[in-house]
Amino acid sequence: MQPISKNLHRRGESWIEKGLAFCAALFVIVIAIITIFIFARGLPILLKVGVADFLFNTDWRPTSNSFGIGTMLVGSLVVTTASLLWAVPLGIMTAIFMAEVAPPRASRWLGALVELLAGIPSVVYGFVGLVLIVPFIRNYLGGNGLSVLAGAIILGIMILPTIINISRDAIRAVPKEYKEGSLALGATHYQSIRRVILPAARSGIITAVVLGMGRAIGETMAVVMVTGNSPIIPAGVLSPVRTMTSNIVLEMGYAAGDHQAALFATGVVLFVFIVILNLVVNMSLKAGAANGRR
Amino acid sequence: MAGASGKDKLLTGIFWLAGIFIVLILAGIIGYVLFRGASSLSLDFILQPPSRAGRLGGISTTIVGTVYLTLLALLAAVPVGVGSAIYLEEYAHSRSRFAKLVNLTAETLAGIPSIVFGLFGFVFFVIFLGMGWSVLSGGLTMAIMILPTITRTAQEAILAVAGEYRENSLALGASRWQTVRRVILPSALPGIVTGIILSIGRAVGETAAIILTAGSSLGMPVSPMDPARTMSVHLYIMAMEGISTERAFGTACLIVVLIVIINYLANLSLSRLTKAMR
Known part of the structure; x- marks a missing residue:
């Protein structure tokens, strides 16, 4: 048996x-x-x-078979760049604060709050942008409020958690001896951060920025709700703008035939872009790990 | 020397400001939505179906749609996600080509924007498999989107189970699967639950992918083949088409309350995990 x-x-x-x-x-x-x-x-x-x-090609007229997403490509790049401009410095500063400056309890609390920031759905960000930031811009800065600026503010908030978490982990991963050595040589805490810790954490911080950028390029709902979606090359930060993702979600509802296919082609562009970003990050992470081992 | 310490104090102040600014952003967003939305929340708002395209009534059908779709997504993603985590950590050699390939695809999957998942769900589930705009199409699309989260958290939880447990169990003559079932899974459970909770949060908030796969019908979904509107899609449509700002605030408020609770639970199960490990 x-x-x-x-x-x-x-x-x-x-x-x-x-x-x-x-x-x-x-x-x-x-x-x-x-x-x-x-x-x-x-x-x-x-x-x-x-x-x-x-x-x-900046001519997007699906009804007359003219499919160029140049305007939307520029739109995506402009809004993404503008969001990175403020979210990257603030994110890295917050990461340094959590890893090097704050007492452990405050750092833990802030970490939990950043997780919550990451958990809030993009449609809620878009809604808050629409009812809070858009009217503010309209009343105090001009234009109708639906703008590159509104998109950049909301997108920046949304990518902060990505930038903060990955940079913080990179800074924490720097061997303690580096900092101790620098302090022993007479450098102040902040000199050590700038000259020793940040350079050592560089590859991780670059990863954080690249992943934040990927998130910003792919984000849809928040952007579509606050940027006005006019298919024009924006003339300034108060000008409305349409991104590639907005174009897809706005037109998929009624598109058919070649028009729908062109929206999928936009999806192909996004997909290829994100996959390349991911592979680059993967390779730079591996290079960073190899550096650390040496 | 005094100058240097003065500069250090200034820098410390600036870094504290950065941290405080993050807290203010979060508090501002959540506080504003709760403040403006709380007055719209009532039992009727939760229990009544919407009428006149959402101008009147509550949001009951969108709550049911959200729960239904989330359950279907979990039903499909949890077994596959936990199963692959077990395989990757307990069976495959972590340096094997296959394990590396799966880890790479999981990372790639996690980075793909939700609108691309929406396009895929539309062309694959809705059109190619003929499921139409339905809870099922939306749920399966969602399942693919949460798969990386579930697998990654399960992998970390399994990895955290002490090696001695595993070796003792194998030494006592238990088979590999018996070890997984009796020793590894029970210890890894809090981590797995954390992943599931986080996935629920993602499913509740997802909009772009759902609108392309589940549709935006306001009817009560009964069969999985029925179209449905989730709370997030409802919020989007109410806000974008200017149907009812008051009801949009109510919906946003309910979503935010859910997300806060979900995050709290995830933290709770995570801290229980780390306590158990100590």
């Missing part, structure tokens, strides 16, 4: 292992299916129009 049951048992074990392996394999399968389906719907029109024309 014993050997047979043991045999059965072993067979069950091997089935379980196969099932678990299949679960893991599903990740690869899912990403393959996503790639295939998005590309199958978007790539033909991208090739028909021509990649360069599609990206840089």
Whole structure:
């Protein structure tokens, strides 16, 4: 009896292992299916129009078969850059504060609050932007309030958690001896932070910025609610703007045929961009790890 | 020397200001939504279905839609996510090509913008598999989106289980699966629950992907093949089409309260995990 049951048992074990392996394999399968389906719907029109024309032509008139997302590409880049301009310095400063300046209790509390900031849905950010920031800009700065500036403020808040968390971890990962050595040589705490800790944490901080940028480029709901969505190249920070993501969510509801395909092609552009960003980050992280080992 | 310490004090002050500014942003957003939305919240608002496109009535159907869609997403994602975490940490060699590939795809999946998931869910579930705009299409799209979170937190939790537990169990003659089921999973449970709680938060707040896959019908979803509108989609439509600012505030308030509770629970289960490890 014993050997047979043991045999059965072993067979069950091997089935379980196969099932678990299949679960893991599903990740690869899912990403393959996503790639295939998005590309199958978007790539033909991208090739028909021509990649360069599609990206840089500013003429988006889907009804007369003119598909250039240049305006929206510029829109995405402008809003993203503007959000990074203030969120990166504030985020890195907060990360230094949490890792080096604040007492541990305050740092823990702030960490929990940053998690909460990350948990608030983008539609809520968009709504707050719409009812709070947009009227403020309209009343005190001019324009109708729906603007690059409103988008940059809201997007910046949304990417702060990414920048803070990853930079903080990078700063904390710097070996203690570096700082101690610097202090022992007579440097002040802040000199050590600037000359020793930040340079040592550089690759992690760059990762934080790159991932924050990826998040900003891909963000949709908050941006669509506060930027006015006029398909024009913005003339200034108070000008309305339409991003690639906004264009997709605004037009998917009624688009058909080539128009819908062009929206999928925009999705292909976003997808390729984000995947490249991720691979770059992965490689720079590995390079950073190799540096640390040396 | 005095000059240097004066400069240090100034820098300390500036760094404190950065931290305080973050707190003020968060407090401002949450405080404002709660302050303006609390008056709209009532039992009727939660229990009554919307009428006249949301101008009147409550948001009951969108609450049901949110819960329904989230449950379907968890039903699909939790077994797969935890299963792959077990495989990656307990069966595969972490340096094997396969494990590296899965970890890389999980990271990539986590970085893809939700609007791209929405496009995919639309062309794959809604059109190709013929599920239409439905709770099922939305739930499965959502499942893919939360899969990386569930797997990563489960992986970390399993990794944190002390090696001796594992070795003792194997030494006592338990098989690998018995060890996983009796020793590893019970110890890793708080971490796994944390991942699930965080995923619920993500599902409650997701909008772009849901609007393209579940639709925006205000009817009560009964079958998984029915279209549905979630609270977040409702908030978007109410605000963008200027249907009712007051009801939009009520919806936003309810979402924020849920997110705060979800975050608190996630922290709680996480601190229980770290306490257990000590």
